[in-house]
Amino acid sequence: MFKSQALTEYIAKIDTNKCIRCKRCIQNCGWGVYSWGGDKVNIDTNKCVKCLRCYHYCPVEAIDIVDNPTFYKRNHNWSFQHIKNIKKQAETGGIPLTGMGCDLDYPVLFDNLLLDACQVTNPSIDPLREPMELRTFLGKKPSRLDIKRDKKGKLKLKTKMTPQIELRSPFMFSPMSFGSISLNAQKVLAMAAKECGIVMNTGEGGLHEDLYPYKTNVMVQVASGRFGVNPEYLNAGVAVEIKIGQGAKPGIGGHLPGEKIPLQVAKTRMIPIGTDALSPAPQHDIYSIEDLRQLIYALKEATEYKKPISVKIATVHNVAAIASGIARAGADIIYLDGFRGGTGAAPTVIRDHMGIPIEHAVAAVDDRLREEGIRNEASIVAAGGIRSAGDAAKAIALGADACAIGTTALMTMGCTVCGKCYTGNCSWGITTQRPELTARLDPEVYGQRLMNLIRAWNHELMEILGALGVNSIESLRGSRERLRGVGLDSATLDMLGVKPAGR
Amino acid sequence: MNHDYQKDIAGCGLTGLISKKKNRLDGSHIKKSLSLMNDRGNGLGAGYAAYGIYPELPEHYAFHVMYDYSSSRMEAEELLKANYEIEKIEEMPTAPVKEITVSPLLMRYFVKPKKDKVRADLSEEDFVVKTIMQINSEVEGAYIFSSGKNMGAFKGVGNPAEIADFFKLEEYEGFTWTGHTRFPTNTPGWWGGAHPFTLLDWSIVHNGEISSYGINKRYLEMFGYKLTLLTDTEVVAYLFDLLLRKHGLDIETACSALAAPFWKDIDKMDEGDREVYTAIRMAYGSALLNGPFSLLFGHKNGLVGINDRIKLRPLVAATKDDMVYMASEESAIREICAEPEHVWSPKAGEPVIVEFDK
Known part of the structure; x- marks a missing residue:
């Protein structure tokens, strides 16, 4: 085999003067970059993905991972990735895969939106001294309440309320299946969700028995592969989600190769060990909106109308009309996954060129449901590109009820967004099933870190609300009056329902 | 989308009084x-x-209307004549006041909707509200600023004494009065922008800035309200209309949606109350009025005073015999009731509800 012409992106370097030959880099690298050469560490830099595991675990800071200075000749039209992918495809005839969300330079509208704050005419509120409420309920709400007083003057609720997911703050973890991520990574999500009073989502890999103790903070998913779905599973969590699509790969199914199906994954997915787990592109019993309605009600029947049903879709061009259909089909929650949303594995060409950003989608869906007078029929979850509490506040102001985070949560476990999740070699023990790698992800330790993150974001959100002069998250939700656009054209502003800064 | 509006901001003082025995007092x-x-x-x-x-x-809707142009009057009257039996049309009585140099044309109509306009799915009141929405949003330069039965709003650009003298308030006798003085911080000069805001027999005077205006407005639009005035107070008036008239909540319950109890307090309630207040917050979260306010809400059966839920604006209440007073400052009460029996500062979010004696 000849040497690939696809250029190496990174150069791993070890300062041999500093190196104490402890071999920790060899042990830590999941990619096989390092090997022992008798008196020093040998480096096969072609395998390096810059996940920085070795860098963090080198006790003497002898390691450097630098971008390959032998770059292709600079060209604004032909990017490094264009050239590299062409070389790769010429050599293999395959589809380049990738992990994580789209990393191209499309505009990020969150970075063109600014929040308001109080000055003089209305006072800001100090969240350290005054109550500041983040409690959020996801599910269908009645458009009006029927409340009567009994003879003693006590209020009686006549309206029958539908089931809700109660969140202590408007966050949840995005669906990431056991198989795509390790059981320990799922445990981190589950422990943090329970501690923070929010929910994690199983993804379509079923619910491992170790996670049943966390079921009050778990949403279970039913996707096109129907892995691990049975009545016990459906009733285990607080809600059931039907996955139609994923922001990173709208219209595309999933393929978890047999090598990543060891005993535990096989058991949880209810498939034989070592078989490929194929999730078809569409759900083969849903070819239309009326089919979706049937599945929604089949799941409601299976859960005795005690759980809200969520429908997750990738945000595509016609997202508003689709969401309206989903609400009318009986869904209690519409989960919108923007095109920047993460993935364990997707064809690069799909990830980078399909769908629309979450900012546009939330605005369009919220508008449409209001125009049709059915905004109360379903909650909106925004996902796919929420990088900070600031992004979350803006998404909520645009109309989301809550935000889901996936990549962000993985970062607390060590992820550096190297984008090689699909290889199953994750040195951080996150997107791998190799036991020697998953063992290094301690759920207790990283559960605490993820908890810290949510706690920090809660505080930030409270500071934002306080500066806005409101003391409850529902007063920010859909309140686009508190947003202004900078550097946005008038069509975009109009679409977002946001005024330009200065007006 | 109707988002590119400029919101009106103002600070203010307010006062109100009510005789529970329905003794009528003049406007002085x-x-x-x-x-x-x-x-x-x-x-x-x-x-x-x-x-x-x-x-x-007392059974006719009294429309107080301001017109900027005579063409606005013609257009609006054509609409009124087509839809209403008009008992009386008159110019509103006014007195010359030195400081008030310009005023819109002010007309008063006593009307009832024509019989055939009211249908099973459109009550008389709904029809009247529809007319108001239509004229205020579609007829250039016309603005119905009062539309209740046996009640009326009087407002304009000027200080409290000037406006009272201009409208000759000393010649009116009523059992409930509210008043409002305004401190607008931007484009002043429009008579319609002054308080009170009214819809049917409901009136609001309001001190504060509703920081949740954006979502309150969008919530109301979902129910067909057209918000034309771009002030917080309009939102308050329509929210009361929605919750009381359309959704049939009682005043206390409506107040608990607009100035909702905190979760920490709801969590401590007994199971029945917890269920009700949780449902109120879930269903009416977008109706929560957040930000500083104190307001007086007048209606045909009484008067309500309420603060925001952390009391960021002042409100004082007092009683004397059958009279109840509420104002931004205690001094405003003592100015007309030197020795009240009981004076108190209502708690944050807790409404003072006054109804006439049965």
Whole structure:
């Protein structure tokens, strides 16, 4: 085999003067970059993905991972990735895969939106001294309440309320299946969700028995592969989600190769060990909106109308009309996954060129449901590109009820967004099933870190609300009056329902 | 999308009084009380609402309308004549006041919807609201600023005494009065921008800035309300209309949606109450009025005073015999009731609900 012409992106370097030959880099690298050469560490830099595991675990800071200075000749039209992918495809005839969300330079509208704050005419509120409420309920709400007083003057609720997911703050973890991520990574999500009073989502890999103790903070998913779905599973969590699509790969199914199906994954997915787990592109019993309605009600029947049903879709061009259909089909929650949303594995060409950003989608869906007078029929979850509490506040102001985070949560476990999740070699023990790698992800330790993150974001959100002069998250939700656009054209502003800064 | 509007911001002072025995008082009292708080306004807007002032035509809707142009009047009257039996059309009585140099044309109509306009799915009140929405949003330069039965709003650009004198309030007698002086911080000069805001027999005077205006507005639009005035107060008036008239909540319950109890307090309630208040917060979260306010809400059966849920604006209440007073400042009450029996500062979010004796 000849040497690939696809250029190496990174150069791993070890300062041999500093190196104490402890071999920790060899042990830590999941990619096989390092090997022992008798008196020093040998480096096969072609395998390096810059996940920085070795860098963090080198006790003497002898390691450097630098971008390959032998770059292709600079060209604004032909990017490094264009050239590299062409070389790769010429050599293999395959589809380049990738992990994580789209990393191209499309505009990020969150970075063109600014929040308001109080000055003089209305006072800001100090969240350290005054109550500041983040409690959020996801599910269908009645458009009006029927409340009567009994003879003693006590209020009686006549309206029958539908089931809700109660969140202590408007966050949840995005669906990431056991198989795509390790059981320990799922445990981190589950422990943090329970501690923070929010929910994690199983993804379509079923619910491992170790996670049943966390079921009050778990949403279970039913996707096109129907892995691990049975009545016990459906009733285990607080809600059931039907996955139609994923922001990173709208219209595309999933393929978890047999090598990543060891005993535990096989058991949880209810498939034989070592078989490929194929999730078809569409759900083969849903070819239309009326089919979706049937599945929604089949799941409601299976859960005795005690759980809200969520429908997750990738945000595509016609997202508003689709969401309206989903609400009318009986869904209690519409989960919108923007095109920047993460993935364990997707064809690069799909990830980078399909769908629309979450900012546009939330605005369009919220508008449409209001125009049709059915905004109360379903909650909106925004996902796919929420990088900070600031992004979350803006998404909520645009109309989301809550935000889901996936990549962000993985970062607390060590992820550096190297984008090689699909290889199953994750040195951080996150997107791998190799036991020697998953063992290094301690759920207790990283559960605490993820908890810290949510706690920090809660505080930030409270500071934002306080500066806005409101003391409850529902007063920010859909309140686009508190947003202004900078550097946005008038069509975009109009679409977002946001005024330009200065007006 | 209707988002590219400029919101109106104003600070203010307010006052109100009610006789529980329905003894009628002339407008001099409320004028005196409000005038004490001149420093809370800047002379760019004042107004009053009075109940029980049209005993001779108590069953007719009294439309107070301001017109900028005579063409607006023609257009609006054409619409009114097509849809209403009009008992009386008159110019509103006014007196010359030196400081008020310009005023819109002010007309008053006593009307009832034509019989065939009311249908099973459109009550008389719904029809009247529809007319108001239509004229205020579609007829250029016309604005119905009062539309209740046996009540009326009087407002304009000026300080409290000037507006009271201009509208000759001392010649009206009512059993409930509210008053408002305004401190607008941007484009003043529109008479319609002064308080009170009214819809049917409901009137609001309001001090504060609703920081949740954006979502309150969008919530109301979902129910077909057209928000034309771009002030917080309009939102308050329509929210009361929605919750009380359309959804049939009682006043106390409606207040618990607009100034909702905190979760920490709901969590401590017994199971029945917890269920009700949780449902209120879930269903009416977008109706929560957040940000500083104190407001007086007048209606045909009484008067309500309420603060935001952390009391960021002042409100004082007092009683004397069958009278109840509420105002931004205690001094405004003592100005017209030197020795009240009981004076208190209502707690944050807890409404003071006054109803007439049965």
